Amino acid sequence: MKMLWKSALPIVLEVLLPSRCALCGDAVEPTRSLSLCHACRRDLRPIEPPRCPTCGRPLAVPDLTETDAGLPCGPCRLAPPHLDHTLGLLYFEGAARETIHRLKYQGHWQLGRALVQWCHSRLVCLQGAYDLVAPVPLDRRRLRQRGFNQSAVIGREVASILGLPLVLNGLIRIRGGQPQVGLKGTARQRNVRGCFAVQHHERLVSSRVLLVDDVLTTGATANECARILKAAGAEEVGLVTVAAAYASL
Numbered sequence: 001m002k003m004l005w006k007s008a009l010p011i012v013l014e015v016l017l018p019s020r021c022a023l024c025g026d027a028v029e030p031t032r033s034l035s036l037c038h039a040c041r042r043d044l045r046p047i048e049p050p051r052c053p054t055c056g057r058p059l060a061v062p063d064l065t066e067t068d069a070g071l072p073c074g075p076c077r078l079a080p081p082h083l084d085h086t087l088g089l090l091y092f093e094g095a096a097r098e099t100i101h102r103l104k105y106q107g108h109w110q111l112g113r114a115l116v117q118w119c120h121s122r123l124v125c126l127q128g129a130y131d132l133v134a135p136v137p138l139d140r141r142r143l144r145q146r147g148f149n150q151s152a153v154i155g156r157e158v159a160s161i162l163g164l165p166l167v168l169n170g171l172i173r174i175r176g177g178q179p180q181v182g183l184k185g186t187a188r189q190r191n192v193r194g195c196f197a198v199q200h201h202e203r204l205v206s207s208r209v210l211l212v213d214d215v216l217t218t219g220a221t222a223n224e225c226a227r228i229l230k231a232a233g234a235e236e237v238g239l240v241t242v243a244a245a246y247a248s249l
């Protein structure tokens, strides 16, 4: 009797509490790990190659020769950033934007983690390329307001997929700076200068660090983190973000 009840429980729950899409509320199959309906999942648009390996920017067809040779894009060759590699997984639009918004401002951790799991097959290309995962830290004031760092939630999931340690206290934010929203490229770079520091250098010396953030806009914040990490002895610094605000091609 106990066994019968156990196997019938999911069906009973599904009738009483049908699974709903976490974004639009439509019914979804109860087994889906990412509780988004078909329409919302179709709205998640991956950033496909060809991309610049350094800044992750998608390249137009005339730029193909650059990627064929595995070379960075023109701007990255002219002014190489501190970041060695960048991988943005989804365009920051539609369901991806909404999911990140729910994670960040409404604390829907499960939804954020599920979004990373949905990108699983795109993350495995990073296997073996890094030694540890470090989330981009949030400033103290915002951490107090929000109660958590969304990049750490995403970083935990990325680290588990790649089988890497998650180092939460290696890179820290020592200064808030103004919000980056509304600032242009060079102003963003100036705004984040001196905002980060490294503690526990011994964990970073000669290591290949994979930074994790929720959204990539200009890359100024992650690039400043890479500068600090390299000054502290990191051998290589890459960045993966769930979404990137690149203009669509």
Ligand SMILES: [Zn+2]
Residues within 6 Å of the ligand: 021, 022, 023, 024, 025, 026, 036, 037, 038, 039, 040, 041
């Ligand atoms: Zn939906």
Ligand SMILES: [Zn+2]
Residues within 6 Å of the ligand: 052, 053, 054, 055, 056, 057, 072, 073, 074, 075, 076
């Ligand atoms: Zn580039």
